[in-house]
Amino acid sequence: MDRHRLSAIAHTHHPIAAPLLGVNVNRLLRRADRQPTARILDLGCGEAAWALQALAHHPDGHADAVDLNRHALERAATAAAERGLADRLTLHERDARSYVPDGDYDLVLCVGSTHALGGFAGTLELAGRHAHPDGVLLIGECFWEAPPTPEALAALGLRPEDHTGLADLVDAAEQAGWTPVYAHVSDTAEWDNYEWSWTGSLTGWALDNPGHPDAAEALAQAREHRERWLRGYRKVLGFVTLVLRRC
Ligand SMILES: C[S@@+](CC[C@H](N)C(=O)[O-])C[C@H]1O[C@@H](n2cnc3c(N)ncnc32)[C@H](O)[C@@H]1O
Incomplete structure (x- = not known):
């Protein structure tokens, strides 16, 4: 099954x-708000949910959103049209690493997509090149909420050194010249909501389409993901979204 299609269904x-949760997305965007006419860039945007919500916060703003996943970008285009935001959102189907920086964005987002930009340090470096000198970065990144267990590492296919704790992550941002002016650490309810939605949407789609050639694989992928989460990284992997300014 095409992994982009699988992700879109999930x-x-x-x-x-x-x-x-949406309430925390809005709180983060309010803290990142500098001006109503903001130019916004969302790197690894997925369905551009962040970019669209950022536009709702910036009534005269414009957003560029970049992703490789055509299925996700199609959903982004539909959502933008439904919300009357299509004329203020430009979607780019391309590798975020090759999006040419102009150094003049007010807000650069990269949530859950830092792997695409060479990890946290690479993301700060690349996203920073897109932001103007007074611009804000909004970056969502994983960290170890608890010392990683062998089960969690196996479930995620990671080594302990692939993430740090939260304090070390913030230190790394400051060493790169960016300091948090706000942050949100996802709680267990948010993780559960996300993971049950991911595995549940895929499972529901497979059950609704029993004759589809991808149904059996979708069901198997949902079950495998659920096992890795529940027996592996639940309450071990953390997620923080940082609002950063140059220091
Ligand atoms: C976990 S999703 C996060 C999506 C979005 N930021 C959000 O929070 O809803 C990671 C996204 O990064 C995208 N991605 C991965 N590598 C990429 C690359 N080199 N260039 C652009 N997007 C990439 C994937 O297609 C996926 O949509």
């Missing part, structure tokens, strides 16, 4: 591909 009921 996010049917949770278009934000990260463990955050």
Whole structure:
């Protein structure tokens, strides 16, 4: 099954591909708000749920949103049209690493997509090149909420050194010249909501389409993901969304 299509189905009921509730998305965007005419860039945007909500906060703003996943971008275009935001959102189907920086964005977002930009340090470096000198970065990144267990590492296919704790993550941001002016740490309810939505949407789709050639694989992928989460990284992997300014 095409992994982009699988991901799009899995996010049917949770278009934000990260463990955050809408109320916290809005709180983060308010803290990142600098001016109504903001130029916004969303790198690894998925269905552009962040970019669309950012436009709702910036009534005269414009957003560019970049992703490789055509299925996700199609959903972004539909959502933008439904919300009357299509004329203020430009979607770019391309590798975020090759999006040419102009150094003049007010807000650069990269939530849950830092792997695409070479990890947290790479994201700060690249996203920073897009932001103007007074611009804000909004970056969502994983960290170890608890010391990683062998089960969690196996479930995620990671080594302990692939993430740090929260304090070390903030230190890394400051060493790169960015300091948090706000942050939100996802709680267990947000993780549960996200993961049940992911596995549940895929399971529901498979059960609704029993004759589809991808149904059996979708069901198997949902079950495997659920096992890795419940027996592996639940309450071990953390997620923080940082609002950062240059220091
Ligand atoms: C976990 S999702 C996060 C999506 C979105 N930021 C959100 O919070 O809803 C990661 C996204 O990164 C995208 N991605 C991965 N590698 C990429 C790359 N090199 N360039 C652009 N997007 C990429 C994936 O297609 C996926 O949509």
